[in-house]
Every structure is written in C-alpha cells, then in structure tokens.
Amino acid sequence: MIKVVAIVGPTAVGKSALGLKLAKKFDGEIISGDSMQIYRRLDIGTAKDSQQELLEVPHHLVNICDADQRYTVKDFQSKARQVITELNSKKKLPLVVGGTGFYLSSLINNLNLGGKSTSDKTIRDELIKLEQAGNLKELQNILKKEDPLAFQKIDIENSRRLIRAIEVIRTTGKSIAEQNNGMKWADFYLIGLTDERSKLYDRINKRVDKMVSLGLLDEARYVYDHQDIFPQAKNGIGYKELFPYFDGQADLDECLSEVKKNSRHFAKRQFTYFRNQMDVDWYNISDDKNYQEMIEKNIIEFIGGHND
The missing domain is CATH 1.10.20.140 (Histone, subunit A)
Incomplete structure (x- = not known):
C-alpha cells in the first residue's frame, strides 16, 4: 500500500521546517495541506516557504491558482491523491504538510x-x-x-x-x-507537533510581527482591493483583520492585535480538531528534546526500510 507521511498541528509550531528536513532526509516531496497556499501572490499572510525553500525541495499544490478562482476541498482531495500516486510510482516519499483539518481529513479518511x-x-x-x-x-x-x-x-x-x-x-x-466510502487507499503516518501554549502563542505573535516586516500590509491591501472577486482569500486570517485599517476605521496596532488574537484562536481550534478527529502521533517540541530523532526513527519503521 502507498505510504504517506503527514505533518499536522497548530499554526507556527514548525510544521514546514520539519517537512523540509524530512523531505531532504527521506528523498521526499512536499504536498501542501493548506487551503490558502494554493493562491499565487499570497505568500506572506499564508506563511509559504521561501522561494529558496521551494526550490530546495519540490512542493506541490502551492501557487496553483489565482485568488479569484474557486478551490474546493474536493479539488484538493483529487489533486493530492494524484500527486501522491505519482510520487509513489517514482519511489518518492509523499509528505503532506499543513494545518487545514478538513482538507487533510478528506484525503486521509477518503471522504466521499x-x-x-x-x-x-x-x-x-x-x-x-x-x-x-x-x-x-x-x-x-x-x-x-x-x-x-x-x-x-x-x-x-x-x-x-x-x-x-x-x-x-x-x-x-x-x-x-x-x-466516507470505507475503502482505505493509502497508509498514513500522522506526525503532530505541539508546544506549551504560552510558547506557541509567543511564536505566533512574533511571526505576525515578522510578516509585517516582510510586507504583509501590501499583500493585505491587494486582497482588500480585490475582495469582491477573492471569495476565499478575503476571509483569510492576516488579511480580513486589516480591512478596518484600510477603511480608516481602526488604527494599525489595533488591527495587528486582532491578527495575533485570531491566529491564536485558530491554533487552538486546529489542535482540538486534529486531537479529536485523527489518529495522530503527537510530539511536544519543548518537552521532547529529541523529538526529531524519534520522528525519523518512526518514519523508518513506518516505511519499512532503512535510511543512511
């Protein structure tokens, strides 16, 4: 059966960094499990890997749509399955990385x-x-x-x-x-990253600050100017909270505080979803000091081979 590794967990916990490391070690390629990273020109607010990282390891389902195109969970499921099947035929390890719970559930549980x-x-x-x-x-x-x-x-x-x-x-x-059609089409090993709440929330706040320094306001303005034709992007965290600032109804600090607050709430919902809805092997990145070594060992056991 096809073997697939998925890395899940709350926003800003380090899923992308781990995915890059594992892809390099196990000759794998990354499939984005994020509902917003599909859109071109929306790079900062969606926390895409950098251009260099996108070149270092092949990425799939990233930058495949314009923001005025409708993209559904069924589209994701179909395209992800196609990519996974192709990677399996090339003896590449598919690594699904992302935090959009229902997208991942549709793929893992083979939802009809x-x-x-x-x-x-x-x-x-x-x-x-x-x-x-x-x-x-x-x-x-x-x-x-x-x-x-x-x-x-x-x-x-x-x-x-x-x-x-x-x-x-x-x-x-x-x-x-x-x-659910009841038929298992692939064998998934689900790696879940988590952290102490205070540390995760601090990481989220710092990431929003970094996004601002990278040009989040310009990107959010682009979404704001096209909100009538960007049905999904206009509701994205990191964009919608800045609309009152562009409308002159709130100051910037207030809006950025909303971005951080909504990102923290989203992280909590993500953790709850994955914990309750999926069979995840959880690793606390603060408590488990050797968590990456443990993950690599478990992947080797999962794929039934050895890695030098």
Missing part, C-alpha cells in the same frame, strides 16, 4: 465528497447570497441546526465549507462528515 447527487444549484445559490451579504453567522446557525455533526467537524469560519456542508445535508440527508 459527492458529485452530481450532492449538488443543487438552487440551494447553493441561496446560500451564496447569504455569504455575499456577509451573513457568516446565519450560515453557521443553519449548519448547527441541520447538521450538528458537521458543525463540530468542519472549519465554521470558512463560508464555502459551510455552504458545501449545508448543500450535502439538504440534498442527501447525510452529513458531509459521514461521507
């Missing part, structure tokens, strides 16, 4: 995300009108009432996923969280 039978244009158009009117809370309330299971499992801050989940429950009567 539906085709024509789970799609209804009338329902979707009605829900999209709510999204365009900025009624995220109403979409959340609809899903919570009609599909409480999906409400607990998907990213309820993502309006497109809310719309998709509501559409599925209304057209099939079944929760999108249960859309």
Whole structure:
C-alpha cells in the first residue's frame, strides 16, 4: 500500500521546517495541506516557504491558482491523491504538510465528497447570497441546526465549507462528515507537533510581527482591493483583520492585535480538531528534546526500510 507521511498541528509550531528536513532526509516531496497556499501572490499572510525553500525541495499544490478562482476541498482531495500516486510510482516519499483539518481529513479518511447527487444549484445559490451579504453567522446557525455533526467537524469560519456542508445535508440527508466510502487507499503516518501554549502563542505573535516586516500590509491591501472577486482569500486570517485599517476605521496596532488574537484562536481550534478527529502521533517540541530523532526513527519503521 502507498505510504504517506503527514505533518499536522497548530499554526507556527514548525510544521514546514520539519517537512523540509524530512523531505531532504527521506528523498521526499512536499504536498501542501493548506487551503490558502494554493493562491499565487499570497505568500506572506499564508506563511509559504521561501522561494529558496521551494526550490530546495519540490512542493506541490502551492501557487496553483489565482485568488479569484474557486478551490474546493474536493479539488484538493483529487489533486493530492494524484500527486501522491505519482510520487509513489517514482519511489518518492509523499509528505503532506499543513494545518487545514478538513482538507487533510478528506484525503486521509477518503471522504466521499459527492458529485452530481450532492449538488443543487438552487440551494447553493441561496446560500451564496447569504455569504455575499456577509451573513457568516446565519450560515453557521443553519449548519448547527441541520447538521450538528458537521458543525463540530468542519472549519465554521470558512463560508464555502459551510455552504458545501449545508448543500450535502439538504440534498442527501447525510452529513458531509459521514461521507466516507470505507475503502482505505493509502497508509498514513500522522506526525503532530505541539508546544506549551504560552510558547506557541509567543511564536505566533512574533511571526505576525515578522510578516509585517516582510510586507504583509501590501499583500493585505491587494486582497482588500480585490475582495469582491477573492471569495476565499478575503476571509483569510492576516488579511480580513486589516480591512478596518484600510477603511480608516481602526488604527494599525489595533488591527495587528486582532491578527495575533485570531491566529491564536485558530491554533487552538486546529489542535482540538486534529486531537479529536485523527489518529495522530503527537510530539511536544519543548518537552521532547529529541523529538526529531524519534520522528525519523518512526518514519523508518513506518516505511519499512532503512535510511543512511
């Protein structure tokens, strides 16, 4: 069976750095499991690897769309499976790295995300009108009432996923969280990185400051200027919080504080999702001093070979 390593965990914990190291050691290639890194020109706010790092190790599902293009979890699932299959045929180790929980769940658990039978244009158009009117809370309330299971499992801050989940429950009567065809197509080893909360939150705050120094404001302004045609990017953490600053309704420090706060809250949700929804081998990067050596040893055992 195809062997795949996935690195999951909260934002800013060090997933990308570990992925690069493991890819070099095990002759692997990286598949981004992040819902925002697919977009071209959105580099800083999405915490993409640097251009040098992208050249050092082949990356997949990074910079594959313009921000005005719609990209769904089904698109990710299909493309990621294709890349993993191709890498396996080349005897390369696929390393899925990212923190978008439902994307990774769709891939790992082989979720059946539906085709024509789970799609209804009338329902979707009605829900999209709510999204365009900025009624995220109403979409959340609809899903919570009609599909409480999906409400607990998907990213309820993502309006497109809310719309998709509501559409599925209304057209099939079944929760999108249960859309699993029951067939295991690959063997996954899930590595989870975590850290003491205070240290993780400090790292998040410092990363936001670094993003600002790298040009986050210019990038956020680009999203702000195109928010009418950037349906997913406009809701990205690191962008949406700066809109009041561009509108002249809040000062910069206040908006950056919101970026940090929302990033911390997102990290907490990520950890909770992966801990509750997936079988993850967790490593605390502060408590486990030799965690990287332990991970490498476990990967060797997982792939059933040796690495010099």
